[in-house]
Amino acid sequence: MRIGVVTFPGSLDDGDAARAARIAGAEVVRLWHGDPDLHGVDGVVLPGGFSYGDALRCGAIARFAPVMETIIDAARGGLPVLGICNGFQILCEAHLLPGALTRNQHLHFRNRDQWLRVEAAGTAWTNRFTAGQEILIPVKNGEGCFVADEKTLDALEAEGRIVARYIRGNPNGSQRDIAGITNEAGNVVGIMPHPEHAVEALTGPSLDGLGFFTSVLQALAGASADGQRAGGQQ
Amino acid sequence: MTTQPTDPQKAAPSGFAATDVLVNEFEDGPDTVQRAEKTPDDLQPHKDLGLKDDEYAKIREILGRRPTASELAMYSIMWSEHCSYKSSKVHLKQFSEKAPKNTRMLAGIGENAGVVQISDELAVTFKVESHNHPSYVEPYQGAATGVGGIVRDILAMGARPIAVMDPLRFGAADHPDTARVLPGVVGGIGGYGNCLGLPNIGGEIVFDPCYQGNPLVNALSIGVLPVERLQKKEATGAGNIVVLLGARTGRDGIGGVSVLASATFDEEAEQRRPSVQVGDPFMEKLLIESCLELYDAGLVSGIQDLGGAGLTCALTETAASAGTGMRVWLERVVLREASMTPTEILASESQERMLLIVTPENLEQVLAVAEKWGVWATAIGEVTAAAEDGTPGRLVITWNDHVVVDVPPGSLVDDGPVYHRPFREPNDVLLLQADRAETLQRPSTGDELRATLLRMAASPNLCDKSWVTEQYDRYVLGNTVLAQPEDSGVLRIDEETGLGVALSVDGNGRFARLDPYEGAKLALAESYRNVAVTGAEPIAISDCLNFGSPEDPTVMWQFAEATRGLADGCQQLGTPVTGGNVSFYNQTGAAAIHPTPVVAVLGVFDDVARRIPMGFPKPEKAEGDLLFLLGETRNELSGSEWAWVTHNHLGGRPPKVDLDAEQKLGAVMIKASKSGLVAAAHDLSDGGLAQVLVESALRHDVGATVTLPDDGTSPFVYLFSESAGRALVVVPRGRDKAFTALAAEHGVPCTPLGVTTEQKALDVQGQFSIPLDEVRTAWTATLPALFESAFESAQAEEPVRSVTLELTKPE
Known part of the structure; x- marks a missing residue:
């Protein structure tokens, strides 16, 4: 399986996302913001960082990058896309996900090891977890406070689209303790904490982050098996 | 955003066209060499620029005339305490004289940063530096550009920067001004380092009333490079092109080293805010990526970062270290403000800039890499040959065909004053x-x-310092094995072999106040121990020596004692000093800070998994x-x-x-x-x-x-x-x-x-x-209670607050 990791000017955790995907068993393809070609990848990670220096608003410029035009179309067609931190912000700016990420309520950048509860275990990026599973993953952001109008929040709850919530303390004031959400189809996931920093015992607080990357491989393996079956029936 | 000079002649500059052009320099033009020759008796503001009478006389002797306004500014910068180490040089010599035998050191004192080999293929470079004065005047930008500056030093050696650390010292924790300085400094370090994608893996936060009005903001960075990628600053090869890479040049930071860092504070310190530079970490990130791509493609013959003293320092040091000359067309420098004078362009300390020396045939590729990353690159000059008899070349700078500078570059770098300042025990x-x-x-x-x-x-x-350290990203790059509050920051260097390093940075101003010789050794001992207890083998040292005014003989005694202690200690431990920085004038009025030598020790792990x-x-x-x-x-x-x-x-x-x-x-x-x-x-x-x-x-x-x-x-x-x-x-x-x-x-x-x-x-x-x-x-209650905004204090749990009140009550 080929997983693409996009580098925008100002991307910082792109190498870490690539490492995590590699450890999970993926073939990693580095994608460049100025190149609209996705080079045949089966899934895409939009990494953390400060794309374009966070000018205007986090993610506001990145959504117009040539590579994003292709990704937005492909995501609407079912391509698995994971946005981590700045990637989550980009997905919201691109309207692939609802709501917005705003300045942390306490106004500081905050980096700590954060407990989450996985709520939606059916998405392309979380199928290796069980609903209700508690995982420990680093959070590090200055603008990670998820906000949306009440109607949207209610809809996210009702449709089971809240992927993970902060537990044992909300690090940024996110509404309803939301740490990550997904689109209706479950192929696009945005998450504020950094699963790519919890994939090795030597450097992470846990190995819990690996599940996001193994999930997409499982989803893709399932999809290609389905595709082959479908092909056989024709 | 790459700029290419429109005139093809200028893209590959050659020859001297300007020296005999007649201009209206006696009216509103800049102060030129011709004008200086014709008006030898013009009064010049050398004292305002921090130059003493005898230093000014020496400049006139070197040039055989009065300096132009631009030259005067350049000498004042390069001969400032900050750049020339004129008071400390005679003492710092001991670090070389007493240096233990060492086969790992690839570059040492005098380079942008020391480089130490840690395996057959890899080397690391690290250095700690001060940004004390700017951080008091403007805490956020002062601290941010302190990080930016030390990172460029590491980058200039050919290394990818991989982490930062920050030893910080503030006045009394409950002093109102500490509530102004600390959050700004911490915000600046986090704001810059986090956006740059460098993990912050350790440091110190110390409070003592002696740092009231003179906070110490030291910054350390470490980088890693393949041994063969080591870069040099020499501007070799007549005909090679001088390229300015990175941000545009603005009016910020003018006089930073001479006005801010080389004098004691007085009540006008607040007025010096324009002397503090303003940082743009996004630009620095792009600069790092473009420089690394240029190194890997073998397109750079020489490189120097622009930090304190800006273009002046970079031009003179690159030329002086090669013995060559340089011809620079100053009007080609891309400006943020079109009305800048040549003197301002030469003195600007605008951040996120590097000076490259490239061969003419590589110029186009260099510009293409800059364009890919979206940073400015401009050919601003050309290396000129030394004379046939070996006399080093001259640095000739024109601005719209006016010759504003014509100096021997070595005179700015090497011929500065050296003081044997008097010292006596307090x-x-x-x-x-x-x-x-x-x-x-x-x-x-x-x-x-x-x-x-x-x-x-x-x-x-x-x-607990996590109120501060949680504002720093410690995870980015994915190689942080240990970070604060651990004894050392530990990084994996090589994923294949497990090769790693440990770094600790320590100082104790109180011990050094009681006995500067022993205090310096104690700082070294603590840092060494911090590295060793993680299981790493200590191999090299960098230091940041923070002191009061060298013009005070008792401060000079503290400095002499501390350097002697550190040099003796390094000799005994077998760990050489690879570089560092001296910060004098940490003094308000007659009150100097405690002498504060801060010592960074680097250790190495064959396999970092055993930390x-x-x-x-x-x-x-x-x-x-x-x-x-x-x-x-x-x-x-x-x-x-x-x-x-x-x-x-x-x-x-x-x-x-x-x-x-x-x-x-x-x-x-x-x-x-x-x-x-x-x-x-x-x-x-x-x-x-x-x-x-x-x-x-x-x-x-x-x-x-x-x-x-x-x-x-x-x-x-x-x-x-x-x-x-x-x-x-x-x-x-x-x-x-x-x-x-x-x-x-x-x-x-x-x-x-x-x-x-x-x-x-x-x-x-x-x-x-x-x-x-x-x-x-x-x-855990102390720092949030002292520094958290009203908003979060209101959110804090009730029991925490009551305990805090109880604890801070005097007995």
Whole structure:
């Protein structure tokens, strides 16, 4: 399986996302913001960082990058896309996900090891977890406070689209303790904490982050098996 | 955004066209060489620029005329204390003279940063530097550009920067100005380092009234490079092109080194805010990526970062180190403000810029790489040859065909003044040393010791620093193995082999105030120990020497003593000083800061997986792991945190420093790490054993039962003495015999101290017991209470606040 990791000017955790995907068993393809070609990848990670220096608003410029035009179309067609931190912000700016990420309520950048509860275990990026599973993953952001109008929040709850919530303390004031959400189809996931920093015992607080990357491989393996079956029936 | 000069002649500049052009320089044009020759008696503001009369006379002698306005500015910058080390040079020589033999060092003092080889293929470069004065005037930008500057030093050596650390010192924690300076400094360090994608892996946060008005903001960066990618700053090869890469040049930071960093503060300091640079970490990130791509493609012949002294320093140093000359067309520099004068362009300290020397045939590719990353690149000049007799070339700078500078570059870099400043021991040292803290009233009962431990744990210097360190990204790049509050920052360098490094940075101004010679050695010893207890082998040093005014003979004595102590210490430990920085004039009026030598020690791991963390691990067996105290505990309380917190006392002699014992302790820890005998270890320093028990227990919420030896040393001394050369070690059961034998073999005293337990309490047998929750509450409440905005204070839990109030009440 080929997983693409996009580098925008100002991307910082792109190498870490690539490492995590590699450890999970993926073939990693580095994608460049100025190149609209996705080079045949089966899934895409939009990494953390400060794309374009966070000018205007986090993610506001990145959504117009040539590579994003292709990704937005492909995501609407079912391509698995994971946005981590700045990637989550980009997905919201691109309207692939609802709501917005705003300045942390306490106004500081905050980096700590954060407990989450996985709520939606059916998405392309979380199928290796069980609903209700508690995982420990680093959070590090200055603008990670998820906000949306009440109607949207209610809809996210009702449709089971809240992927993970902060537990044992909300690090940024996110509404309803939301740490990550997904689109209706479950192929696009945005998450504020950094699963790519919890994939090795030597450097992470846990190995819990690996599940996001193994999930997409499982989803893709399932999809290609389905595709082959479908092909056989024709 | 790459700019290409439109005139093809200028894209590859050659020849001198300007020297004999007649211009209207006697009216509103710039001050040119021609004008300087014709108006030798014009009065010049050399004193305002920080130059003394004799220094000005020497410039006239070198040039054989009066300097132009631009030349005068350049000399004032390059001959400033900050750039020329004119007061410190004669003392810093010892670092080279006493340097231990070393085969690892690829670049040393005088380079942008020292480079140390750590394997056949790889080297690391690291350096610590000060940004004290700007950070007081404008805390956020001052601290941010401090990070940016040290990172460019690392980048200029050919390395990818991989981490930063920040030793910080502020005035009293509860002083109103500290509430202005600290949040700004921390925000600036985080804002810049986080956006740059560099993990912040350690540092110090120290409060002392002596830093009121003179906070110390030191910044360290480390980078890694393949040995063959090492870069040089020499502008070699006549005809090679001089390229300015990075941000546009603006009016910020003009006079930063001469006005800000090389004078004491007075009441006009607030007016100097324009002398502070403004940082753009996004631009620096792009600059890093473009430089690394240029290095890997082999497109760079020479490179120098632009920091303090800006273009002036970069042009003169690159030319002087090669003995070549340079011809620069200043109007080609891309400006933020079109109205800048040539003098301003030369003096600007605008951030995120590098000067490259490239061959003409590589120029196009260099510009293409810059374009890819979206940074400005401009060919602004050309390297010119030295004379045939070997006389170095001249630096000739024109601005719209006016010759504004024509100087021998070496005269700015190497011919600056060197002062043998007078020094004498301060009158108060003997009195100060006689006023020993060992005679102060001590707690003796178990209840008193318990209360003292809690009070100490909550004191600003010993309390939990996560309110600060959570504002820094410690995970980015994915190679952080240990970060604050661990004894050292530990990084994986090579994913294949596990090769890694450990870095610690330490200083103790109080010890150095009591005895600068021993104080410098103690800083070195602590940093060395911090690296060794993680299991890494210490191999090299960088230092940042923070002092008051060198014009005060007693400050100069402190400096002379501290440098002598550090050089002697490095010689004995076999760890060379690879580079560093001197910051003088940390003084407001007559009051100088404590002499504060800050020492960074670099260690290396063959396999970083064997690093030793500080926290008590969750016991695998119900009976817990065994605790041992390595080293000797003496009745040493002078200069200690205990004397300061409980008696507001500073006096006596600092603890004895025995570098031979430090080396033995280090050898035990490294061997124990290699044979897996130790589960955790924590160095003893500020606050002594009591503080180490607190920090090690709270790390993973694991308690301990401690039995202090009944050997004549009082429980108080065991708990609060700050004797050097000690560490608390956690040994899993079954390995204790091997461990104690190892310690005995090296002659390191090893005292059994107790066990870790599943009970969440610190139990000092026969004295007191404290639930960990109670310690944690005391330890964590202090900084949020002092620095959190009203908003978050309102969110804080009620019990935390009440305990804080209780603890800060004077006894």
